[in-house]
Amino acid sequence: MTQFRLFTVLATIIGSLCATGAQAANYGFIQEQLVLEDTLKPVKDTTFLSEEDLALLVEYIPNEPNEVIQDRLSCIESDMPLVFNNFVRAHIDYFTIRNRKYTRKMLTRENVYFPLFEKYLEKHNMPRDLKYLSIVESGLNPKAASWAGAVGLWQFIKVTGKEYGLEQNQYIDERMDPEKSTDAALRFLKRLYRTYGDWELAMAAYNCGPGNVNKAIRKAGGGKRTFWEIFPHLPRETRSYVPNMTAVIYAMNYAAEHNIFSDSILYTPDVAYLELNKEVDLEKLAEELHLTKEQLMALNPELKTTKIPQHLLNYRIKIPAQSAKLVASANDKDCILLAAAPVKHPEPETAPEPAKSKALLASNTEEKPDKDETKPTDKITYVVRRGDNLSNIAKDYNITVEDLKEWNDIKGSSIMPGQKLLVMKPADEANTTLLAVNKEAAAPAKATPAKSAIEKIKKESLIYHVQPGDTLWTISQKHNGLTVEQIKRLNKLKSNAIQPGQKLILG
Template sequence: MTKNVFSWQLLGLCMIGIYFMGIAAANAAEPASGDLIRALRIDSPLSLCNEPVPLSDPRNKERFEKEMLVSLGNQYQVILWLKRTTRFFPYIEQVLAENGLPGDIKYLAIAESALRNHAGSPKGAMGVWQLMPQTARKYGLTVDNQVDERRSFYLSTPAAVAYLKELHGRFGSWSLALAAYNMGEEGLEAEILEQGITEYYRLYLPLETQRFVFRILAIKCIVESPQHYGIFLDPDEFYPPLAFATVQFDALDEFPLRLVAEAAGTVFKTIKDLNPHIRGYYLTAGSHRLNIPLDGETGFEKRLLALAASDAQVRDRRLYLVREGDSLSGIAKKFDVPLAALLIWNRIPLNAVIHPGQRLVVLPFHPGKDWQTETAVGD
């Protein structure tokens, strides 16, 4: 009995210790309240896109401070913002300068996606700039089941900048242009007409849009002076820009992306990471511009043509002629390949209906199988 009591006491002490360790870890990860209060003290007027922000209005000051506290309360995310800026900002700044737009627009990309290529929203926005499909298509991007150029930072940035430039021309101020980017230009125009107000900071807008410009301003303050908010990063801790070469080639038919990786002397994942706009495992027929590692550029086209020719030569031996009573799972089992792989090779969903006479690609080719009877060769 004494032994059991001692065990429970020991367990209790351990649980108390774990509890206080958790509190200590949480406190270490979050700035102290005194630090946050000091961070809110702004000594000079603030501006966004060269437009003054009227923080003398207590309501605006409260909106700004809320966004500062929300951002600083998640220092894990702030650190990732900062580390990613060296990967994304140089190109954004280049495109902004070429179009005569203020440099502060780059902070919009953090507010929208935290600089993530595959960021998506429930409403259907996608990419670093969170473009909706119809907006992306309007500014020249391809969005379909095979290609979604919103996911490509290098393709979507010029489109987003063109859209912002048009919004500024329509509304006459950057605060309103940013609000329209968030809620849609027609919705903002309707609010302006109804309320008779043409100043963002005095308009009653959807709550998300009321916060949006202040969120961008808070991000600007933090990114421009992270040390002021207790965040210190050495130069070598930032993520480097992506280094790649861009190659162009034509595909006469659907083309396995794995062959591009092989021709570039790299792996499938690297090609997908450098070309996030390519969906799935195959390229469509037509002309393509893809990014590949720098050291894979020399001789790339020659290697790709040789690999494509070799792949085409054995393709017929990889075709299975569907028979009466066949199922996808049964075919996968017959050739000892994963069902998921069979779906990838044939670009079909799990619930696809197959029919007798249909040809399915089955990889890899197994010499031990009786492919003269199993395949479509000669049919």
């Protein structure tokens, strides 16, 4: 019976490989692009298989028909199109049949990084499924490095990393800092989405660069603006990149249906932060914290050396939360214990700077809080209108342009109609300003500002400005009782394609 089952499983694997032989060459990019802890090697003789690999051979490996795979993909609620075809099927087979070990490893690691990714995706109002792109890029390995010099969870090359504020020198490489690189990667992807209005094209441009995507669009005739329309004209690696993303989303959502389970789940450890005040030897610091050097460096993958020099004053590193008491009791003047550490590009909702340890800051007990910390603040969402610029918006709200740019992570000065901007105002001013700010809400001569604003809100409740990441389905979910077909009929849409800034009638 055992021999018969083994024969059946081997036959299934061989049959799958033969069926996808035309796409076999495309699997090469996975081995080149993803840095795996274990090198993938073709197996020719079972005599040399490890016990783990032998166990994999005799496990039950489902080989679902196309109809089942396609139906499961359609059941995944995603803001991105999950196209199914033979090419995508070949990649799904890679993760569910050929390299089940890799999918199992991703299930083990996902809880370490996905909460962080989801936090920043929510901050940037981007599709949650983009968290799976780091699996395609690096296999959730912050130390991953490619032959082309791309590094980290999101595989930044040096030039792009510097463009997005990731510091790189002989001591640190912030492309390997999970938090800073995640924020940078999502800002880059958001910029690409604003360019193409399509998440598949944005991902393709992330992989091969906007120049190659633009070239493919021109070769396809210029009028074709979806990934699959320009597919034949894209670089070979990029032709596999987006299908690989779809396959990863499928495999991670339906691993159990393919009998893929992780035997161990990793989680993000609780950490505290140290701000270094002068040159520090991390090996000695690790000893004082009762850690090994490897443990301390693993918490800070961006560190390239155990020596933090003087010129990196105030650099922040992570330590285990349980080790924080040791630092506080030592009253070490070389570093300051922080309750938390904001990243270089803080969220608009970032709380005030964390309180510093009393044991370490006894000399600073006379410090007074900033005046803004004594006032409660309200958050106002402003929708950019045609003709708006940062200066007039800042003037209307009695704030500075610099604050407006910082709250919304704006690097230049350009804004787009329909774009949402966060404005922070003292609570006693917010309600008054909200009623008076919109220039287009001009009230009749005898109307009060409050009445005018209310009338405008009622009027514009029927119009929706499409935001980056929106789909007809997500918009319909925000408006109870409205279906996708109703939205298309009201706006005379022939397809589900919509663009950021586009106005939709919803009533």
